Amino acid sequence: MLEKRIKDVLDKYGLKYDEKRIKNIRNIIGYFKNISYDVLENIILENYTIGESYFFRDKKLWNVLRKYFLKKENWNILSLGCSRGERFIHYLFC
Numbered sequence: 001m002l003e004k005r006i007k008d009v010l011d012k013y014g015l016k017y018d019e020k021r022i023k024n025i026r027n028i029i030g031y032f033k034n035i036s037y038d039v040l041e042n043i044i045l046e047n048y049t050i051g052e053s054y055f056f057r058d059k060k061l062w063n064v065l066r067k068y069f070l071k072k073e074n075w076n077i078l079s080l081g082c083s084r085g086e087r088f089i090h091y092l093f094c
Helices: 001-014 019-029 037-048 059-069 086-093
Strands: none
Touching: 001 019, 001 037, 019 037
16 A cells, blocks of 8 residues: 555656665654655655755855856756756856
8 A cells, every 4th residue: 555655656756766765765654653645745755856955055156157158158058957947047147
C-alpha cells in the first residue's frame, strides 16, 4: 500500500525511483502510524528537491558573471529549475 502511494507521487511529478531517497522517506514515515496522501507528497518532494536559493542572492557572483557575459554580444541562456527564469537576465543586465 505505502509503496504504491509513493510510486503514485513519483509518477505524478515525473520523478525517478531513487532507492537512497526512498529509504530516507520510509524512515521518516516510520515515525507515524497513519499518514495522509498530502503529507506523504510533501515528504517526498522535500526529499527530491533542493531548496537552496543563495546563488541568486550572491551579489559578488553576479558582478563577476555580469562582466563575463558583457564581453560577448550574443548568448543563449537557459535557466533551469527556477520559478522565475527572467531574474537571471535581470541580474546580469540591469
